[in-house]
Amino acid sequence: MSAAPGLAQHAARPTARPRDLLIVDDHPIVLQGFRLLAEEAGIARVHEARDIVAAYRTFHRHRPAVVVTDLSFRDDGLSGLxxxxxxxxxxxxxxxxxxxxxxxxxxxxxxxxxxxLGFVLKDAPAASFLDALEAVANGRSYLPHDIAIEIAMLNAGARDLPLANLTSREMQILVLIGKGKSYDEIAEILTLNYRSVVNATAALLCNLCVGSTAELMRIAASQARSLP
Incomplete structure (x- = not known):
């Protein structure tokens, strides 16, 4: 993410800034980029973590004012959820x-x-990230305008879109299936027992109206390929 020309302008706004921040991402270059942006925005302390276990421990210890986290970590699907x-x-x-x-x-x-509270794309301009950070730090929600519209349309037509009706846990399991993970591996990644994964997979078969595991794998693989 490149620094935007308007960075100094955003940093000078007279709005509340978080005193500290936790950034969670498994790419060192991304961590460095967001750290620089946060420091330019006047945040005094920036904590870093490269996986969800370290992130949770860091949050538990320091209780930072804001957490900025990626959603996907290597082969762990949407473990950011x-x-x-x-x-x-x-x-x-x-x-x-x-x-x-x-x-x-x-x-x-x-x-x-x-x-x-908010969501921002990694390839958004630096100014957009700072807008999102400012909003969330002040307890306000933030979504890119076009994605907000898509979510509104999604909610309006949810009955016609099976994926839209899945829970966040089911979405995580679906993505991990698409990455070739076994039930045991999924259970370990998501801290679930084996039977819960089996039951959730059965629910996926029903909710997605497919009659075989092979069809579920096809849908899962398609979903996994769309992730970074």
Missing amino acids: SLIRRIRALEPGARILALSMHRDPVIVARVLECGA
């Missing part, structure tokens, strides 16, 4: 901004469902 849920369970008032290269409105809707 689990992190958002766990942080909100620990701290119901936590202010979380999700970021991703993935702009599917179904996924973004699940991000909000899990408790994030």
Whole structure:
């Protein structure tokens, strides 16, 4: 993400800034870029984590004012959703901004469902990231305008879009199936027991109106390919 010409202008706004921030991403270059943006925005302390386990521990220890987290971590599917849920369970008032290269409105809707206040695309201009950070830090929601419209349209026609009716947990399991993960691996990644994964997969077969695991794999693989 490149720094936008208007960065200084945003940093000078007389609005509340978070005193500290946790950034979660498994790419060092991305972490460095967001750290620089946060520091330019006047944030005194920036914590970093490269996986959801380290992120949860860091949040538990430091309780930063805002969490900025990616959704996808290597082969763990949408494990960022689990992190958002766990942080909100620990701290119901936590202010979380999700970021991703993935702009599917179904996924973004699940991000909000899990408790994030905002969402921003990784390839957005620096000024957009700062706008999103400012909004979330002040307890306001933030969505790119076009994605907000897509989510509204999605909600209006949800009955005709099976994926839109899946829960965030079902979406995570679907993506992991598409990545070739076994039930045991999915259970470990999502901290579930084996039977819960089996039952959720059966529910997916029913909800997506498919008659075989092979058909579910095809849908899952298609969904997985759309993720970064």
